[in-house]
Amino acid sequence: MTFNWGHKITVxxxxxxxxxxxxxxxxxxxxxxxxxxxxxxxxxxxxEIIDGTNRANQLSTAVxxxxxxxxxxxxxxxxxxxxxxxxxxxxxxxxxxxxxxxxVLTVNEEGKxxxxxxxxxxxxxxxxxxxxxxxxxxxTEQRITIK
Numbered sequence: 001m002t003f004n005w006g007h008k009i010t011v012x013x014x015x016x017x018x019x020x021x022x023x024x025x026x027x028x029x030x031x032x033x034x035x036x037x038x039x040x041x042x043x044x045x046x047x048e049i050i051d052g053t054n055r056a057n058q059l060s061t062a063v064x065x066x067x068x069x070x071x072x073x074x075x076x077x078x079x080x081x082x083x084x085x086x087x088x089x090x091x092x093x094x095x096x097x098x099x100x101x102x103x104v105l106t107v108n109e110e111g112k113x114x115x116x117x118x119x120x121x122x123x124x125x126x127x128x129x130x131x132x133x134x135x136x137x138x139x140t141e142q143r144i145t146i147k
Contacts, residue, residue: 052130052139063140065127067147070118076111080133085111087131091144093123105131117146 056063059077066073076085087105099121107113125146130139 048137049130049139052137053141055136056138056140059138063129063142065142065144067117067144070116072115072117072120072144072146074105074107074113074115074127074129076107076131078111080107080111080131082109083111083133085131085133087129087138089113089115090128090130091120092126092128093121094126095123096121099123099125105129120146122146 056077059079061077063077064073064075066075074089085105085107089101089103089105091099091101091103093099101120103115105113123146125144127142127144128139129141130137132138
């Protein structure tokens with residue numbers, strides 16, 4: 001049997017069909033994660049994050065996050081001491097959404113909060129801290145690695 005041009009077209013078309021099926025299979029099995037479930041709603045409120053970041057950058061010192069043993073220590077800037085602070089901490093894990101943690105920001109008189117890392121998986125996180133003081137909203141982000 002000779003391999004004529006009709007056979008070649010049939011083999012090429014069959015190879016293309018198999019390639020398409022493999023690509024569809026891989027696309028269906030791909031795990032994708034959005035940053036948040038309400039991505040579009042959060043995008044509309046992004047100006048608040050920009051304003052909060054600008055306010056936080058104007059403070060005398062930045063927010064510091066340190067890990068000491070099995071504790072995560074968050075220290076707000078000097079201006080936040082002795083003030084009524086409310087806010088939230090979002091430990092966002094880009095590699096695995098199951099590791100994300102949303103916590104309430106409850107600082108002491110010194111503007112410090114200590115969080116136990118025993119229930120937090122070891123991974124790289126983006127700590128997103130949003131707080132309110134004196135009718136102003138502040139926002140900062142820092143990369144941390146919990147060991």
